[in-house]
Amino acid sequence: xLGLDNPWALPLVGVLTGIVxxxxxxxxHFCTMAALERYWFAANSIGLRAWVLAAITALxxxxxxxxLGVIDLSNSFYITPTLPIxxxxxxxxxxxxxxxxxxxxxxxxxxxxxxGNLRALVVLTGIGLAAIAALRGVTGHFRVWxxxxxxxxxxxxxxxxxGAIASNASGFDLHFPIALLISAIGLWWVFRSSEFRAxxxxxxxxxxxxxxxxxxxxxxxxxxxxxxxxxQIEAGSFVTPVGDTxxxxxxxxxxxxxxxxxxxxxxxxxxxxxxxKSNDMRWEACDDARELGRHLLGAFLMGTxxxxxxxxxxxxxxxxxxxxxxxxxxxxxxxxxxxxxxLGVLLxxxxxxxxxxxxxxxHG
Numbered sequence: 488x489l490g491l492d493n494p495w496a497l498p499l500v501g502v503l504t505g506i507v508x509x510x511x512x513x514x515x516h517f518c519t520m521a522a523l524e525r526y527w528f529a530a531n532s533i534g535l536r537a538w539v540l541a542a543i544t545a546l547x548x549x550x551x552x553x554x555l556g557v558i559d560l561s562n563s564f565y566i567t568p569t570l571p572i573x574x575x576x577x578x579x580x581x582x583x584x585x586x587x588x589x590x591x592x593x594x595x596x597x598x599x600x601x602x603g604n605l606r607a608l609v610v611l612t613g614i615g616l617a618a619i620a621a622l623r624g625v626t627g628h629f630r631v632w633x634x635x636x637x638x639x640x641x642x643x644x645x646x647x648x649x650g651a652i653a654s655n656a657s658g659f660d661l662h663f664p665i666a667l668l669i670s671a672i673g674l675w676w677v678f679r680s681s682e683f684r685a686x687x688x689x690x691x692x693x694x695x696x697x698x699x700x701x702x703x704x705x706x707x708x709x710x711x712x713x714x715x716x717x718x719q720i721e722a723g724s725f726v727t728p729v730g731d732t733x734x735x736x737x738x739x740x741x742x743x744x745x746x747x748x749x750x751x752x753x754x755x756x757x758x759x760x761x762x763x764k765s766n767d768m769r770w771e772a773c774d775d776a777r778e779l780g781r782h783l784l785g786a787f788l789m790g791t792x793x794x795x796x797x798x799x800x801x802x803x804x805x806x807x808x809x810x811x812x813x814x815x816x817x818x819x820x821x822x823x824x825x826x827x828x829x830l831g832v833l834l835x836x837x838x839x840x841x842x843x844x845x846x847x848x849x850h851g
Contacts, residue, residue: 497710497718498749504706505753506760508699508723509601513761515692517541518595519800520586523826536676536683537693542805543673544697545722549704549809550650550666558708563720564797565807566648570814571797573637574630578795579803579818583825585788587833588781592800593725593789597751601758604771606782611729613786614793618730621794630795649811666811699723700805707746721747722809724802725754726793796821 511517515537522534552558560566586592591599591607593614599607620626641647644655650662678684703722711718728747735744744752762768773779793799796818798807803818 494714494716494743497706497714497746498744498752500706501703501744501746501749502753502756504699504702505750505755506757507753508696508750509598509754509757509759510761511692511695511757512594512598512754513601513758513767514765515689517692517696518591518598519804520589520591520595520826523823524830527827527830532680533683533686533689536680537686537689538804539673540677540690540693541697541700542808543670543677544694545700545805545809546666546673546811547670548698548701549722550663550811552701552705554663558704560704560708560720560810561646562711563704563810565803565810565812565814566646566651568641568644568646570639570641570647571635571637571795572639572817574634574795574797575814575817576821577634578792578797579821580825580828581788581792582796582799582818583792583822583827584829585785585792585825586800586822587826587829588785589789593729593793594754594799594801597725597729597754598758601755601760602762603768606771606773606778609773609779610782610786610789612733613783614726614790615730615733617787617790618726618794619734621791622727622730626791627794634795647813649813651811652813662811669811697805700801701809703746703750703806704809710746719745719747721745722806723747723750724793724798724806725751726790726799726802730790792825 516534517537518534519538522538525531525533526535549558549560553560582592589596589610591610593611596604596607596610596614600611617626621630639647641652644651646652648662650660650665653661653665683690700723704720707718707720707722711720724747728745728751731745732748732751734740735748759768773782789799793802796803797814798804798818800819800822803812803815804822807818808815
């Protein structure tokens, strides 16, 4: 049996956790881009409410575990004292624009790949390579020279966590009260819809995904305490770990897979299992060179933007949100704006198409 000191144990628990997430996400069609499209164009908020419920679940579970002393997030890169504000905004806009061009994010691409979608394989390859370049390659120079210096320091608070900033200003520990307040407001908005309350399977699925993301903090902090090698404290993201997965496949460096790589593999396996069980597996590919080019561009923007912003729709929207990182709402608003502009280009022929749509609604 694998113990905490076994180097393969951490990626293995990542795989097992990812399988659960992949199964649930595939069965419940959990997709950020699809949720936004339905909300904007069909006035259907069910998918968006499910996504918010997952984030709220991760927040409540994570902050409860912190309050009980089960986990320590002080070493998480999401809540370092330095807030890369320029990277958060520009990276979020890039990611959202790329997400619109592809039709899903990195997480959604893994779910689609599990059902045999070869376009998703192209997208994931592009995301992974772009993420590696933004970390250690040519676009990484732009990040280091231009974006990183444009940061805000929260040194006095010791963290960019909203809880830490509020606690430093008030003199009281407000981490858990703030988490409770945000959770209460979020749950009120989610369940005020009778239509969503009737979607019990979607609600349960969202809660499961949020809890599994929160579980990542438990796994990585526990292993960090018992392993003699450095262990990254993480919960779930699908940009840099996709690049790490590619590197693990094509190179032998002596470095074993980490939790993020295991989670990526697990989500794919879970999605494939769910697709197979529901007889929903079929090969799909790009229709023409134009569609392929759009997917490659979108993948590059998501991989690069995800590194600039330190996360994706799951990495910032759920994982970072669960730590109360102030970067999370900044990145997610930027992603939403980028996605809406991207859809304006695709569907309305102009990046300002959404402004015309708003004007028509006001005067309609």
